[in-house]
Amino acid sequence: MVTTFLFGLIALIMVLAALVAVTNRNLVRATMGLVLVLFGNAVLFVLLEAYFLAMAQIIIYIGAIAILIVFAIMLTRHVGEDWGPAFHRAWPWALVIAGGLGGALLFWMVRWPGGQNTPAGQVDPNYVQALGQALVNPQGYVVPFEVASVLLLAALIGAIYVAWGGRRVKGPYPQRAEGGER
Amino acid sequence: MGAFLRDPSVLVEWLRALLMSWGLSAGLTELVLYLLGGFALATGPMLWVIFLIWFERKAVARFQDRLGPNRVGKFGLLQPFADVLKLMTKEDIIPEGADKPLYWAAPILSVAGVLLLWPAIPLGLGIGGNLNVGVLYLIAAGTLGIFAILLAGWSSNNKYALLAAFRTVAQLVSYEVPMVLVLLLPVLLARSLNLQDIVQAQDVWFVVYVPLAALIFLIVSIAEVGRTPFDLLEAESEIIAGFHIEYSGMKFAMFFAGEFLHAFTIGILTAVFFLGGWRGPGADIYPVLGILYLWLKGFLVYFVVVWIRATHPRIRIDHMLNFSWKFLTPLALTLVTVGAVLDKVVVGWGVWPRALAHLASNVVVALVTLQLVRAWARRLPRPKVGEPRPVARPQPQTQPQPASGD
Structure with missing residues (x-):
């Protein structure tokens, strides 16, 4: 019960952060949104008891890649700001393709019998x-x-x-x- | 009381029974217990910081032939409380053009990054962290501190703060490399990433096996905290103060509470990795004693950190980065390689022969390193002592060479 609630909460935060990452005009804030998404991802791994993956996620994506991105942004001329149009003019096509792919994936995921299997129980403590x-x-x-x-x-x-x-x-x-x- | 000393988990069981008797469901009780545990782990270290601040000011004052705080309370013990009161009543300034959400987030992240280290630390037999990816967890938690500094520097809309944040992050990222490499050695010797297993494996403290690694870990940890030989994140003369120039009041205090706590935490971590953690006479029968031993060992290392802070001048940024990339990283790589190969050979030899073999390999590596460094130092051009050096001297005009058929 608690796990389901946590999953819902984290999923919500991740979706909001992802929206910030895509739509915010301030590049540093957008990166922070990305970091939040990656962090939420790590938390989801923890909920699945995949601690090693969670830690690898934080060390590699937040500790290395996100810091690299922040550095790159800070070294650009308009530090973190962009006034151009945020959307490409072909955005309806992108929406159709992305929506179609996402819908298809969701459709097959719901029908996939593997999703109904219960987890295999206790994780071997020596899995690392x-x-x-x-x-x-x-x-x-x-x-x-x-x-x-x-x-x-x-x-x-x-x-x-x-x-x-x-x-x-x-x-x-x-x-x-x-x-x-x- | 005796039962508590032998097995502190009776406290948790008692709390669980109490909560259940109040009519909470099992899942909710578990959640409340976890929240309480988190609260205790976050509050305990933060309260301890109040003493650390007093101790550090007093110790550094003694090193510098001063008295330190001595007016408020006995031995000035209440001085930190007076400081906190002052900081709380200070005006909270947010600079013009600051990025408000990030400006607020930075001090919180800075403290959170340090507090997050605590859940992984094994405080005694069966108390505290028992995470099977403990070492990785510590490294992951460390990255939050880097973010805090970057955010503080960027969001305060001040070029000095930004400059300080850049070079601090360069420092922290550089020093993370030898730190991770050196942490491989205790992991290798204990055959586990779990800090509890690492402590249990230290029938002989790992500092006897690999003293060089312990030394590198201490140096690198000090750099990670940004303490005095490596305190480039607050260079008053060059960049006014550093990434926290624009912060005042409690927000500024959060950065400093985080730093003091981090300094103590690296003492504890050094104790866990190299000084046997909670191990000591009687600690496996009375786990509560283990907390005391760990605390004592950690405090000893913390005292060394304060000692270094009080006696060493600041190192220049290029020296510092060179020291990490050209000295500590190769040395740590050598140590890991030598340790891994040697341990395959000596793993079955019993405790003391294995320890002594590792110790011998460390001594050899240290001697070879010293010879190499000496040979390198001899080739360096040096200024002659006592010769007057003009402030400005004519430079030979160097023309950019035209790129002729290369």
């Missing part, structure tokens, strides 16, 4: 270990895991290359003209 082992198990997900790692490494190297800007640097770091005080 099981998850970790599955990630490095050759029978499990070691290949996708390693591919993702290589992808991230490539992004990291690319970022360093872009930031480097082709400078040639000798020694531990660039020497200053006045030499000394640092």
